[in-house]
Amino acid sequence: xxxxxxxxxxxxxxxxxxxxxxxxxxxxxxxxxxxxxxxxxxxxxxxxxxxxxxxxxxxxxxxxxxxxxxxxxxxxxxxxxxxxxxxxxxxxxxxxxxxxxxxxxxxxxxxxxxxxxxxxxxxxxxxxxxxxxxxxxxxxxxxxxxxxxxxxxxxxxxxxxxxxxxxxxxxxxxxxxxxxxxxxxxxxxxxxxxxxxxxxxxxxxxxxxxxxxxxxxxxxxxxxxxxxxxxxxxxxxxxxxxxxxxxxxxxxxxxxxxxxxxxxxxxxxxxxxxxxxxxxxxxxxxxx
Numbered sequence: 634x635x636x637x638x639x640x641x642x643x644x645x646x647x648x649x650x651x652x653x654x655x656x657x658x659x660x661x662x663x664x665x666x667x668x669x670x671x672x673x674x675x676x677x678x679x680x681x682x683x684x685x686x687x688x689x690x691x692x693x694x695x696x697x698x699x700x701x702x703x704x705x706x707x708x709x710x711x712x713x714x715x716x717x718x719x720x721x722x723x724x725x726x727x728x729x730x731x732x733x734x735x736x737x738x739x740x741x742x743x744x745x746x747x748x749x750x751x752x753x754x755x756x757x758x759x760x761x762x763x764x765x766x767x768x769x770x771x772x773x774x775x776x777x778x779x780x781x782x783x784x785x786x787x788x789x790x791x792x793x794x795x796x797x798x799x800x801x802x803x804x805x806x807x808x809x810x811x812x813x814x815x816x817x818x819x820x821x822x823x824x825x826x827x828x829x830x831x832x833x834x835x836x837x838x839x840x841x842x843x844x845x846x847x848x849x850x851x852x853x854x855x856x857x858x859x860x861x862x863x864x865x866x867x868x869x870x871x872x873x874x875x876x877x878x879x880x881x882x883x884x885x886x887x888x889x890x891x892x893x894x895x896x897x898x899x900x901x902x903x904x905x906x907x908x909x910x911x912x913x914x915x916x917x918x919x920x921x
């Protein structure tokens with residue numbers, strides 16, 4: 634790609650990032666996540682799905698904000714930077730938020746499968762703070778109540794036909810708190826992402842989040858060579874197909890949101906374009 638074409642593509646990446654984020658915000662505003670006549674369990678599940686999407690939007694908004702640079706006056710000096718490292722961390726968090734949405738809320742088709750995956754996800758989340766030291770009697774009581782809730786959820790899971798169809802080893806993993814039986818890579822491939830994003834990019838983003846040696850070396854090189862803007866453009870280029878998939882799957886789960894997407898011809902086109910851009914990467918490069 635020629636230099637001029639590359640610069641034009643960088644401009645398109647940022648412009649489409651804003652358009653996709655605006656589109657996702659508009660489908661969220663359709664306010665249709667509670668259905669008249671739906672059971673309380675269904676309403677709770679759909680409310681959590683919407684909450685997860687809100688989390689995704691907040692990460693994306695922060696990425697956009699950070700992309701413009703940060704200026705801060707401290708008592709001893711003025712601080713100015715382009716925080717590409719935090720953008721990478723937020724990109725990873727956004728990808729995992731979408732993959733959670735895909736695995737727990739979008740993929741299940743039958744009521745049994747929807748219930749089993751949601752109950753397993755909920756129980757695992759509640760259990761995360763079960764071993765935290767309790768400093769007050771009120772908190773101790775909260776932990777006791779949550780333990781009862783976990784036991785109730787586990788009993789519901791055990792009686793669920795979708796759970797009963799799993800292998801014994803898988804059942805044990807679920808009851809120990811492993812709410813997903815697939816790796817992030819496997820879920821990403823199932824969601825239609827390229828091997829590039831599912832494997833290579835995800836590993837690099839994880840390295841940045843965990844301060845790996847390679848991520849530090851790369852960060853220093855970027856700063857020395859003045860490549861911060863390029864690094865941010867790369868991250869936003871990764872985010873665009875992730876946002877596009879989030880829009881598509883959210884609309885697939887919420888009918889009124891789907892109506893908003895259908896009426897927006899330009900937005901629908903951008904969603905399809907970025908999804909196809911990512912999937913086309915499998916044709917050009919294989920990642921071991």
